[in-house]
Amino acid sequence: MAEPPPHVGITHTETINGVKFSVTQTDGIASGNLLDGYSDRSLHRKTCYELGIRIGFSNLGNYDPATAKSFDLEEVRRSLKNVLGSFKFLQ
Numbered sequence: 580m581a582e583p584p585p586h587v588g589i590t591h592t593e594t595i596n597g598v599k600f601s602v603t604q605t606d607g608i609a610s611g612n613l614l615d616g617y618s619d620r621s622l623h624r625k626t627c628y629e630l631g632i633r634i635g636f637s638n639l640g641n642y643d644p645a646t647a648k649s650f651d652l653e654e655v656r657r658s659l660k661n662v663l664g665s666f667k668f669l670q
Contacts, residue, residue, distance in 0.1 A: 593619065596667045600630070611638040615652060623668055630666055632659045 588604030600619040607614040616633040634655055639647050 595619070595630075595664055598623070598668065605631075605633075611641045613637070615656065619663070624670075630663055632656065632663060634659070 588606075590601055590603045593600050593602050598621055600621045603618045603620075605614070605616040605618050607616070612635065614633060614635050617631060619630040621628050634652065636650075636652070637647070639649060641647075
């Protein structure tokens with residue numbers, strides 16, 4: 580099995596297309612930059628698979644006004660979770 584992701588939140592189980600995954604929040608910060616992330620892991624036929632969502636962004640205070648644009652983190656996260664929800668093992 581690969582090295583475990585950094586543990587930030589409580590690990591919980593989610594099911595994607597009938598397959599159980601162990602999900603761990605893997606956020607991080609450094610010098611005004613942030614990472615919103617989730618690591619989803621499952622064993623399938625004795626092999627560990629990891630799916631993940633990572634959204635990197637920065638504090639707008641790091642930039643001159645009008646040179647960076649804000650976005651809706653929840654909207655981006657929902658869109659990426661929809662893609663993650665389409666995952667299937669073919670065999």
